[in-house]
Amino acid sequence: MNILDHFCQRASLCGSALLLCFSLTANADEIQDINKLFKQGKQAQALERVDTYLASKPKDTQARFLKGLILTEQGKNDEAIKVFSSLTEDYPELPEPYNNLAVLYAGQGQYDKAKIALEMAIRTHPSYATAHENLGDIYAKMASQAYDRALQLDKSNTATQTKLALIKDLFANSSKSSKPSKATRSAATEAPAQPAPTAVAAAAAPAAAVAPPAAMYQPNPSSPTAYIEKTVLQSVNEWAAAWSSKNVKGYLAYYAPDFKTPNGESRSDWEAVRNERISKPKSIHVGISGAKVQLVDDNHATVTFKQIYKSSTLNDSGNKTLMMVKSGDKWLIQEERSEK
Helix, strand or coil: CCHHHHHHHHHCCCCCCCCCCCCCCCCHHHHHHHHHHHHCCCHHHHHHHHHHHHHHCCCCHHHHHHHHHHHHHCCCHHHHHHHHHHHHHHCCCCHHHHHHHHHHHHHCCCHHHHHHHHHHHHHHCCCCHHHHHHHHHHHHHHHHHHHHHHHHHCCCCHHHHHHHHHHHHHHHHHHHHCCCCHHHHHHHCCCCCCCCCCCCCCCCCCCCCCCCHHHHHCCCCCCHHHHHHHHHHHHHHHHHHHHHCCCHHHHHCCECCCCCCCCCCCHHHHHHHHHHHHHCCCCEEEEEEEEEEEEEECCEEEEEEEEEEEECCCEEEEEEEEEEEEECCEEEEEEEEEEC
């Protein structure tokens, strides 16, 4: 078994292992029935049913996620990528669609894209153990390719030969001892209340389940200030994740309607410039380091951090300050300042 096979095997999660935290609807039974068809291997029927369901509820997140799983099981990976990419645009705070994209990209040999997707999954949900492990596999696969190229150039390089052999031995041994986690095995025998997000791949060895995304953001009654700071910082991380994924729509959604543009230009002109600058590079990675939140009041906060920007055309870093305002249940950027 090669490294990619091992990555895909461990990345595959049982469809009932992870539950998205969405409220039940009147059509929950229909989703349940479609999910059962999917688990029974009746992919064509499941796809027909989910398409009918989405015709009347095109924004239903569970149904869209389930459709992505069905398409992947049918080997329609390009269509599945479109489904999961759309979910990351509409719900950049959810890590599971990013993780699934990474598995699909890895299956196509697009390891750079897989790495970026996993990094965003981790950025939105730092305790997502599956994404951390999968990212390690991607790094190992990329290292393996680099060692192979090095040996093609210099076949006498014994140090490179040793490193490559170690990586192959590591994954060969891991694949032999890979077993489903206890939580996943027990969940697999039960009918879930809602369809579950899953990392999708050709093999069926499940990895460990993680807590639902919303569990990270439950308020702590004993520390309301800490909770507010956490939600502010979460919005900043999601903003950076949308930027890194070149999701212009999602990125711009984190700016308040009364956002003060840097040079006093119109909002439309500023958005046009941002659209061009985000769309032009082949890849973007925005890192946030040492973030600090200072609450002004319950509806206003200031966030300072070091921003590390890397793209296919530019590497830059500097200090940034974001003035945030609460809008409904979200925190949006009202003003931003950069310092070198």
